[in-house]
Amino acid sequence: xQTVTQSQPEMSVQxxxxxxxxxxxxxxxxxxxxxxxxxxxxxxxxLVIRQEAYKQQNATENRFSVNFQKAAKSFxxxxxxxxxxxxxxxxCACFQGGSEKLVFGKGTKLTVNP
Amino acid sequence: KAGVTxxxxxxxxxxxxxxxxxxxxxxxxxxxSWYQQxxxxxxxxxxxxxxxxxxxxxxxxxxxxxxxxxxxxxxMNVSTLELGDSALYLCASxxxxxxxxxxxxxxxxxxLTVT
Numbered sequence: 001x002q003t004v005t006q007s008q009p010e011m012s013v014q015x016x017x018x019x020x021x022x023x024x025x026x027x028x029x030x031x032x033x034x035x036x037x038x039x040x041x042x043x044x045x046x047l048v049i050r051q052e053a054y055k056q057q058n059a060t061e062n063r064f065s066v067n068f069q070k071a072a073k074s075f076x077x078x079x080x081x082x083x084x085x086x087x088x089x090x091x092c093a094c095f096q097g098g099s100e101k102l103v104f105g106k107g108t109k110l111t112v113n114p
Numbered sequence: 115k116a117g118v119t120x121x122x123x124x125x126x127x128x129x130x131x132x133x134x135x136x137x138x139x140x141x142x143x144x145x146x147s148w149y150q151q152x153x154x155x156x157x158x159x160x161x162x163x164x165x166x167x168x169x170x171x172x173x174x175x176x177x178x179x180x181x182x183x184x185x186x187x188x189x190m191n192v193s194t195l196e197l198g199d200s201a202l203y204l205c206a207s208x209x210x211x212x213x214x215x216x217x218x219x220x221x222x223x224x225x226l227t228v229t
Contacts, residue, residue: 043204044221045201045206
């Protein structure tokens with residue numbers, strides 16, 4: 001079965017600093033996709049970044065980048081130049097080809113201190 | 115383009131009652147998924163619909179059901195409500211079935227409280 005583990009329930013970072021959120025996953029499939037979603041207090045889940053498992057190059061989206069270590073089944077999110085608006089719950093998720101569903105981790109609450 | 119719209123935003127029901135939640139996907143999106151979010155269990159997959167057909171279902175009792183209409187709008191129904199059904203219910207849509215080539219876009223959710 002697919003599992004996604006986020007070992008850090010809470011993290012904090014100073015504004016303008018860099019923070020890394022950890023995520024490990026387990027899947028038996030070779031065809032899968034990984035995502036980081038952000039959920040601010042407004043409750044809407046917002047896609048931050050996605051990574052196709054077959055791509056070796058780490059995905060980047062502006063200040064957000066991932067460190068995808070396929071052999072270790074690790075998928076961490078790095079936020080550079082943190083902003084107050086980055087404060088939210090961050091969820092790591094895995095989509096396995098054939099299952100047609102996202103499996104989410106428990107989330108990491110990120111606080112950004114001014 | 116309008117996002118995923120869920121109605122109502124908040125709902126308070128009594129144990130034993132039933133409830134219907136609505137979700138309008140992004141225009142052109144044909145796949146609609148439902149997730150339950152609770153502090154204890156996190157986000158759990160309920161079911162996914164594509165072209166009016168349920169293609170996948172999570173591990174929830176039969177009290178949880180859903181449907182999708184020809185315009186891709188979806189409803190989920192929970193009958194005989196229990197206190198443990200109190201949760202945020204999130205709907206997500208994607209262009210085609212599955213989230214691999216077309217990531218899920220989520221709505222703001224419906225907060226259901228069962229008393």
